[in-house]
Amino acid sequence: MIKFYYNPSPNPVKVALFLEESGLPYDIVPVDTRKGEQFAPSFVAINPNSKTPAITDGDVRVFDSNAILLYLAEKTGKFLPENTLKARGEMLSWLMFIASGIGPYSGQAVHFKHHAPKGLDYALERYQFEARRHYGLLDGQLAVGPYMLGATYTIVDMAAWGWCRAVPFVLGDDAWASFPNLKRWFDLVSARPAAVRANALKDKYTFKADMDADARSHMFRHVSGA
Numbered sequence: 001m002i003k004f005y006y007n008p009s010p011n012p013v014k015v016a017l018f019l020e021e022s023g024l025p026y027d028i029v030p031v032d033t034r035k036g037e038q039f040a041p042s043f044v045a046i047n048p049n050s051k052t053p054a055i056t057d058g059d060v061r062v063f064d065s066n067a068i069l070l071y072l073a074e075k076t077g078k079f080l081p082e083n084t085l086k087a088r089g090e091m092l093s094w095l096m097f098i099a100s101g102i103g104p105y106s107g108q109a110v111h112f113k114h115h116a117p118k119g120l121d122y123a124l125e126r127y128q129f130e131a132r133r134h135y136g137l138l139d140g141q142l143a144v145g146p147y148m149l150g151a152t153y154t155i156v157d158m159a160a161w162g163w164c165r166a167v168p169f170v171l172g173d174d175a176w177a178s179f180p181n182l183k184r185w186f187d188l189v190s191a192r193p194a195a196v197r198a199n200a201l202k203d204k205y206t207f208k209a210d211m212d213a214d215a216r217s218h219m220f221r222h223v224s225g226a
């Protein structure tokens with residue numbers, strides 16, 4: 001049975017969507033990052049990067065959300081594009097773009113918008129600009145087809161959906177107005193029964209909500225010196 005190390009945040013929710021779409025049986029292990037559970041030695045043995053998500057599948061461990069999506073897609077043969085080098089090239093390009101661009105820039109945009117000390121305008125503007133630019137590329141891609149790779153719903157859509165849930169939090173409440181194609185696609189994916197179930201997982205567990213001093217000491221270790 002797959003064990004899914006879960007937290008209700010953008011990267012784990014991508015994996016929740018795949019698991020719900022595929023029907024693979026899985027057990028959830030909640031990891032409360034605001035309590036520092038990502039640093040427990042038993043979890044670090046599965047993800048040396050101390051972040052969610054991760055999975056174990058028998059004696060296999062996989063960490064990093066897009067690696068998990070690719071692993072599960074290859075394991076099941078589901079949610080992959082057609083089996084051509086051209087289609088695989090597109091899939092890998094967008095998966096890496098989301099992993100190395102959308103995720104990190106969104107994460108830093110959130111940090112400087114919501115959590116960093118006030119007055120760091122240069123950093124705030126840089127990450128807002130870059131995050132917005134990255135979502136603009138998704139919007140452009142979705143102008144040419146219903147899904148990220150065209151006609152077929154794939155793991156690239158799942159990878160993008162995890163972060164797109166947070167677009168207003170990353171860029172501001174009016175941000176969707178700038179991305180009409182992305183919003184059309186986001187509503188389409190969010191309406192899928194598996195997406196509704198993936199979103200609802202958070203209600204089955206109690207995660208710490210407060211970003212108090214203890215939570216900040218776990219989440220922002222450059223400040224706490226932990």
Ligand SMILES: N[C@@H](CCC(=O)N[C@@H](CS)C(=O)NCC(=O)O)C(=O)O
Nearest residue numbers: 009010011033051052053064065219
């Ligand atoms: N590259 C990783 C990033 C994972 C990541 O940043 N996870 C966040 C939740 S979305 C986390 O666990 N943060 C806890 C921490 O930074 O201590 C992936 O795509 O899985």
